[in-house]
Amino acid sequence: MKRRQFLQGAGLLAAAGFAPRAAFAQPHELEAATFPEGFLWGAATAAYQVEGAWNVDGKGESIWDRFTHTPGHIKHGDTGDVACDSYYRYREDVALARRLNLKSYRFSISWPRIQPTGRGPVNAKGLDYYKRLIDETLNAGVRPLVTLYHWDLPQTLEDQGGWPNRDVSDRFADYAGLVTQALGDRVRNWAIFNEPKTFTQCGYWQGNHAPGRTDPLAYLRATHTVNLAQGKAFRAIKANDAHLQVGTVCDVGNMVPATSSAADAAAAERWRRFLNLWFLVPAFTGEYPDGVLPPGQAHELLGFRSGDDALIQANLDFVGLNYYSPWTVAYDPKGNGVPGLDLQAQWAKIPGGGLGRTDIGWDIYPPGFYDVLMQMRQVTGARPIEITENGAAYDMGPDAHGQIHDEPRIKYLQAHLKQLRRAMRDGVPVRAYHCWSMMDNFEWSEGYSQRFGLTYVDFAHQRERTVKDSGNWYAKVAASNIVI
Numbered sequence: 001m002k003r004r005q006f007l008q009g010a011g012l013l014a015a016a017g018f019a020p021r022a023a024f025a026q027p028h029e030l031e032a033a034t035f036p037e038g039f040l041w042g043a044a045t046a047a048y049q050v051e052g053a054w055n056v057d058g059k060g061e062s063i064w065d066r067f068t069h070t071p072g073h074i075k076h077g078d079t080g081d082v083a084c085d086s087y088y089r090y091r092e093d094v095a096l097a098r099r100l101n102l103k104s105y106r107f108s109i110s111w112p113r114i115q116p117t118g119r120g121p122v123n124a125k126g127l128d129y130y131k132r133l134i135d136e137t138l139n140a141g142v143r144p145l146v147t148l149y150h151w152d153l154p155q156t157l158e159d160q161g162g163w164p165n166r167d168v169s170d171r172f173a174d175y176a177g178l179v180t181q182a183l184g185d186r187v188r189n190w191a192i193f194n195e196p197k198t199f200t201q202c203g204y205w206q207g208n209h210a211p212g213r214t215d216p217l218a219y220l221r222a223t224h225t226v227n228l229a230q231g232k233a234f235r236a237i238k239a240n241d242a243h244l245q246v247g248t249v250c251d252v253g254n255m256v257p258a259t260s261s262a263a264d265a266a267a268a269e270r271w272r273r274f275l276n277l278w279f280l281v282p283a284f285t286g287e288y289p290d291g292v293l294p295p296g297q298a299h300e301l302l303g304f305r306s307g308d309d310a311l312i313q314a315n316l317d318f319v320g321l322n323y324y325s326p327w328t329v330a331y332d333p334k335g336n337g338v339p340g341l342d343l344q345a346q347w348a349k350i351p352g353g354g355l356g357r358t359d360i361g362w363d364i365y366p367p368g369f370y371d372v373l374m375q376m377r378q379v380t381g382a383r384p385i386e387i388t389e390n391g392a393a394y395d396m397g398p399d400a401h402g403q404i405h406d407e408p409r410i411k412y413l414q415a416h417l418k419q420l421r422r423a424m425r426d427g428v429p430v431r432a433y434h435c436w437s438m439m440d441n442f443e444w445s446e447g448y449s450q451r452f453g454l455t456y457v458d459f460a461h462q463r464e465r466t467v468k469d470s471g472n473w474y475a476k477v478a479a480s481n482i483v484i
Contacts, residue, residue, distance in 0.1 A: 031418075032482055032483065032484050033417060033418045033420075033421035033422075033482070033483040034421075034481060034482050035421060035424075035481040035482070035483070036424075036481070037481065039431065039432070039433070039481060040103045040104040040143065040386075040431060040432035040433070041101065041102060041103050041104070041432075041433060041474075041477065041478035042102050042103060042104030042105060042106055042143075042145065042432055042433065042434040042435070043097065043100065043102055043105065043106070043434055043435045043436075043437065043438035043454060043474075044105075044106035044107070044388060044389055044434040044435070044436050044437055044438065045084075045086070045093070045105075045106070045107045045108075045437055045438050045439065045441065046107065046108045046147070046150035046151070046194065046441075047107070047108045047109060047110040047113070047150060047152060048062065048064045048080045048083070048110065048150070048151065048152045048442065049080065049083060049084075049150075049437075049441040049442045049443070049444075050083050050084040050086040050093075050107075050439070050441045050442070051080075051083060051084075051086045051087045051110065051113075052080065052081060052082040052083040052084065052085045052086065052087050052088075053082075053085075053087035053088065054079075054080060054081045056087070057113075057123075057125035057126060057129070058113075058116060058123040058124075058125050058126060059110065059112055059113040059116060059123070059126055060112035060113075060115070060116025060117055060118075060123075060154050060155070060156065061112065061116075061154070061155040061156075062110065062111070062112045062152035062153060062154060062155060062210075063151075063152065063153045063154075063155055063158045063162075063203075063210040063211045064080060064151065064152050064210045065079075065080075065081075065155065066155050066158075066210070066211070067209070067210035067211060067212055068080060068081075068210075070212075073212060073445065074444075074445055074446075074447045075445065075446050075447040075449050076447050076448070076449065077447075078442065078447025078448050078449075079442075080442040082463070083441060083442045084439055084440075084441050084442075084457050084463055084465075085462075085463040087129065089463065090129075090132065090133045090136060091136055092465060093438070093439070094133075094136045094137050094140050094142070095140075096438065096439065096455060096465060096467075097137070097140060097142050097438065098140045098141075098142065099467065099475065100438070100454060100467070100471055100474060100475045100478060101475045101476075101478035101479045102142055102438075102478060103142065103143060103432075103478065104142065104143045104144075104145050104432055104434065105137055105142050105143070105144055105145065105438070106145040106146075106147065106191075106388060106434045107133070107144070107145075107146065107147070108146065108147035108148070108149070108150035108194065109130055109146060109147070109148060109179060110126070110152050111148075111149060111152055111153065111154055111172075111175055112152060112153075112154040112155070113126035113129070113130075114126050114127060114130075114175065114178065114179060115154065115175055115178070116154065116156075117154055117156040117157075118153070118154035118156050118157035118168075118171050118175070119156075119157075119171050119174065122178055122182065127179075127182055127183075130183060131182075131183065131186070134146075134183060134186045134187060135186065138186060143189065144186070144187050144189070145189045145190075145191065145386070145388075145432075145434070146183070146187050146189070146190055146191070147190075147191040147192075147193070147194050147249065148175070148176050148179060148190060148191065148192055148193070148233065149172070149192065149193050149194065150194040151194065151195075151199045151203075151209070151210070153168075153210075153211075157171060158211050162203075162204070162211055162213075162218075162222070163199075163200060163203070163204065163221075163222035163225050163226060164204065164215075164218040164219075164221040164222045164225060165225065166221075166224070166225045166228060166303060168225055168229065169225050169226075169228035169229035169232055170232065172229040172232070172233055173229060173232035173233045173235075173236045174236070176192065176233035176236050176237055177233075177236035177237065177239070177240060180236075180237045180240050180241070180244060181240045184237075184240055184241045184244055188243075188244060188245055189244075189245045189247075189318075190237060190244060190245065190246050190247070191247050191248055191249045191320050191388065192229075192230050192233050192234065192237075192246065192247070192248040192314075193226065193229075193230060193248050193249060193279070194249045194322075194388075195249060195250065195251040195322060196223070196226045196227075196230075196248075196250065196278075196279045197223075197250065197251060197275055197278060197279065198251055200219055200222040200223050200226060201219065203222075204218050204219035204222045205219035208445050209444060209445060217301070220293075220301050220302055221301075221302060221303045223278060223279075223302070224302040224303055224304060224308075224312075225303075226279065227279060227282045227283070227312040228308065228311050228312055230248060230279065230283060230312070230314055231283065231311050231312045231313055231314045232311060234246055234283075234314035234315075234316070235314075245317045245318060246314075246316060246317050247316050247317055247318035247319055247320055247383075247386070248279065248280075248283070248314075248316060248319065248320065249319075249320035249321070249322060249388045249389075250276070250279055250280060250319070250320070250321060250322070251321075251322040251323070251324075251389070252275070252276045252321050252322070252323055252372050252376060253275065253276070253323065253324075253325060253326050253327045253368070253372060254272075254326045254327070254368040254371040254372040254375065255268040255269070255271045255272040255275070255276075255326075255327050255329050256268060256326055256327065256328050256329065256368075257328075257329060257330075258328050258329060258330035259330070261331070263331035264329065264330050264331050266331070267329050267330060267331040267332070267343070267344060267345035268327075268329040268345070269291070270291055270292060270343045270344070270345055271327065271329050271343060271345050272375075273289040273290075273291055273292055274289070274292045274343060275327075276372070276375070276376065276379075277289045277379060278292075280319065280379055280380070281379065282312045282313070283312065283313060283314040283315075283316055284313070284315075284316075284379075285313070286309035286310060286312060286313045287309060288302070292343070316383060317383065317384075318383055318384040318385065318386060318431075319376075319380045319383055319384075319385050319386075320385075320386045320387075320388035321372075321373070321376060321385055321386070321387055321388065322387075322388055322389035322390070322436075323368075323369050323372060323373075323387070323389075323390050323416075324362055324389070324390065324391070324392075325362040325363045325364070325365065325368070326363060326365045326368035326371075326372075329345050329346070330345065330346050331344060331345060332344055332345055332346040358392045358393045358394060358408075358412070359393045359394050359395045359450060359451075360393040360443075360446065360450045362392075362393070364392070364412060366412075366415035366416050366418070366419045367419060369390070369416050369419040369420060369423070370419040370420075370422050370423045373385070373420070373423040373428045373430070374423060374426065374428065376428075377427065377428045377429075382429065383429070384429050384430075384431045385428060385429055385430045385431070386430070386431060386432040386433075386434070387420065387430060387432065387433040387434060388434050389434060389435075389436040390413075390416055390433070390434075390435060390436060391409075391412075391413070391435050391436035391437060391452045392408070392409050392412040392413070392452065393443070393450040393451060393452050394406050394408050394409045394451065395449075395450065395451050396451075396468075397456070398456065398466065402466065403466075403469070404456045404466060404468035404469060405468075405469050406468045406469055406470045407469065409468070409470040410469065410470050410473045413435065413470065413473075413474065414483055414484075417433070417477070417483045418483055420433060421483070435454060435474060436452050437452045437453050437454070438453065438454060438455060439453040439454070439455040439456075439457050439465055440452065440453035440455065440456055440457040440459075441453065441457065453468070453471075454467065454468060454470050454471035454474055455467050455468060455471050456468055
């Protein structure tokens with residue numbers, strides 16, 4: 001099927017038709033939501049954010065090691081050198097997953113822990129760590145959902161050009177093949193990437209994440225290399241075992257026009273195609289969404305070569321979606337500062353803050369979760385969807401009795417889970433939900449200043465873990481399949 005036929009069939013070429021925001025207390029939000037038997041309740045972490053042990057047992061330097069060790073990049077000068085100390089405390093982490101009644105634990109593998117320079121033979125000690133972690137998870141009766149890349153590119157590969165260098169797509173496919181060959185007997189569900197939109201945009205365009213570059217053209221090239229890597233890695237994994245379930249994880253948001261004007265609606269649609277579809281439509285069709293790059297210039301801007309349409313395709317077995325917040329989009333004739341990427345749009349906060357904001361400043365709008373799931377179903381089709389991240393940053397600490405009362409997080413999760421169940425009733429094939437995060441951790445450029453965890457981590461005193469009120473609430477949900 002050609003790209004235009006696919007997009008027309010999915011309704012993606014129609015003008016954006018966003019429904020007005022509903023009031024907070026909708027009937028479906030007031031009712032209890034019962035999830036189906038067998039639904040997978042989970043939580044998520046990522047290697048750099050929790051493991052620590054940044055330079056032990058043969059691990060190579062990652063771009064995040066280099067970035068955090070460079071003064072001025074991270075709030076308070078924080079690093080992930082120790083993080084949650086999970087490299088040594090992984091048994092505590094799995095015990096925590098059991099206490100929370102999790103059926104699925106999503107975590108990632110550090111590429112430079114497996115291949116210190118991004119190429120060559122496996123570092124046996126690094127691989128052994130993941131074998132121990134996975135075995136511990138399986139012995140606890142919890143399904144491991146493993147992400148191959150959650151942003152920690154080996155620094156050696158960045159020195160050779162990083163993601164804008166298309167050679168990295170071959171290096172990544174080699175890595176994916178090595179890991180799944182070694183661990184595919186234990187792990188049956190694999191996510192190739194986490195949020196490729198974010199790590200390319202923030203790392204190569206905006207520069208607030210590793211590797212800290214601000215080169216718009218390099219950014220566009222990086223997006224294409226990532227799509228090449230996704231297709232090549234998919235085939236490398238399937239060559240090891242065709243029965244492995246292979247997906248990828250994209251962060252999505254519903255793009256809401258700032259006003260009822262046709263110009264704002266068109267701007268929101270352009271951003272939706274670019275931010276929500278840029279790493280999925282190429283996997284399904286071999287081409288990029290229309291209406292984003294200038295006609296006739298797309299291949300040059302991306303570094304697209306003959307035959308790449310086949311290389312970027314991947315018939316994914318499932319799709320992981322991360323959702324936190326909506327975007328309000330307004331028409332902006334000045335553009336966005338990226339040569340060749342003239343989306344003529346700007347983001348804005350929801351007027352009046354929507355339903356408020358989390359401590360990190362992100363707008364809260366639970367119906368947006370429903371909206372974006374309904375939109376994404378038109379793209380992903382019948383493939384199973386896993387919610388691979390959803391959660392909120394609230395920075396409550398222990399009271400005098402050592403307890404953490406984080407009621408705002410409970411309300412956030414409660415409202416979003418009811419919108420999730422609503423979408424499932426309306427036909428979205430969601431089989432799992434993973435809260436971000438199982439524990440407080442290193443939150444990238446925010447360092448340790450933002451806490452998303454169901455579990456409080458005392459970063460000042462030996463990384464002790466304490467389940468918050470939200471963690472106890474979530475454990476009851478996971479045990480009962482009911483959100484009150």
